[in-house]
Amino acid sequence: MPLAYGFAEYGGPETQQFLDPDFPVPGPGQLLVAVHAAGVNPADWKVRAGTRKDTVPVTLPAVLGREVSGVVTAVGDRVDGFAIGDAVFGATATGFGGYAEYTLLNAHSAARKPEPVSFAAAATVPVALGTAFDIVDALAITDEDTVLVIGAGGGVGSAATQLARARGATVLGVASAGKRDLVEGNGATWIESGDDAADRVSGAAASGITAIVDLVGGATLRAFAAAAPGARIVSVADPAGAAELGGSGVERRRTTEVFAAVAALVADGTVDPHVERTFPLREAGAALAVVEGGHARGKVVITVR
Numbered sequence: 001m002p003l004a005y006g007f008a009e010y011g012g013p014e015t016q017q018f019l020d021p022d023f024p025v026p027g028p029g030q031l032l033v034a035v036h037a038a039g040v041n042p043a044d045w046k047v048r049a050g051t052r053k054d055t056v057p058v059t060l061p062a063v064l065g066r067e068v069s070g071v072v073t074a075v076g077d078r079v080d081g082f083a084i085g086d087a088v089f090g091a092t093a094t095g096f097g098g099y100a101e102y103t104l105l106n107a108h109s110a111a112r113k114p115e116p117v118s119f120a121a122a123a124t125v126p127v128a129l130g131t132a133f134d135i136v137d138a139l140a141i142t143d144e145d146t147v148l149v150i151g152a153g154g155g156v157g158s159a160a161t162q163l164a165r166a167r168g169a170t171v172l173g174v175a176s177a178g179k180r181d182l183v184e185g186n187g188a189t190w191i192e193s194g195d196d197a198a199d200r201v202s203g204a205a206a207s208g209i210t211a212i213v214d215l216v217g218g219a220t221l222r223a224f225a226a227a228a229p230g231a232r233i234v235s236v237a238d239p240a241g242a243a244e245l246g247g248s249g250v251e252r253r254r255t256t257e258v259f260a261a262v263a264a265l266v267a268d269g270t271v272d273p274h275v276e277r278t279f280p281l282r283e284a285g286a287a288l289a290v291v292e293g294g295h296a297r298g299k300v301v302i303t304v305r
């Protein structure tokens, strides 16, 4: 039986355990992948906690994780463009997880891994980098924008900063002091997070903030929005809070075409996913604990092979 890590019932980290699921069999349109790396995201613990039951249906026990890279070991019927032996990455199919030796991808949510992109980096494209890509597109960021990224040192925020800079925008990145080097290395002006951060932002952006990318939500988002009247707002941490402020969440595009476009930006150096910590599958619980702590730096990835 292949090794996998998941949870047997909804709840806290104590529900997590190693599982020995049946070997996945690819159905029509699906790929069986020998996993090399799996991205670790806040969504993983939110699914385990049961707060995503409406959008992410799982059958218990369930394997954690939503995104992987690896090598195709079997191809289902009606799949074009993929063959056994291809290095790929993508979003896991409904009912299958990423913290596993083998998983299933839907071919329409998978893409070939560019040769220069590592398996660890490719595993961060479907969720964190793809979300940042969709946000920057949704906000139609241009070189005339001054963009405030709240949570600029995490997985999505770091990528959104680099993508907005690549479009020529000025970027202010809100993060704790330990992430100052990461934020500045991504080309943003660092704003230290904290109670009076919104006041300090007003002084740092002389020409005014035109767009907010929010990865934190709640009172933090409201305070920054008040300091940036008229700014376009997208929040993936708190879409409802953003809507109250005239903004929105983001519609994700989990397609081969979009994933390939994002991976090309990793390959050409436009975006570095900043994979700062890797854990073997045997330490998957420790990997998720880092992200669940809420202050991850860059990306955390589980390396399987």
Ligand SMILES: NC(=O)c1ccc[n+]([C@@H]2O[C@H](COP(=O)([O-])OP(=O)(O)OC[C@H]3O[C@@H](n4cnc5c(N)ncnc54)[C@H](OP(=O)(O)O)[C@@H]3O)[C@@H](O)[C@H]2O)c1
Residues within 6 Å of the ligand: 041, 042, 043, 127, 128, 131, 150, 151, 152, 153, 154, 155, 156, 157, 174, 175, 176, 177, 179, 193, 194, 215, 216, 220, 236, 237, 238, 252, 291, 294, 295, 296, 297, 298
């Ligand atoms: N809808 C979607 O498709 C989608 C996709 C991806 C993510 N998300 C959501 O987006 C959020 C961020 O995801 P992520 O992957 O980027 O998470 P992450 O990698 O864990 O990063 C979160 C970052 O927020 C920072 N932070 C926490 N509290 C803060 C505060 N009060 N002010 C400023 N920064 C603060 C943390 O660092 P420091 O505080 O130490 O600086 C950390 O770097 C999560 O809620 C996640 O569920 C949604």
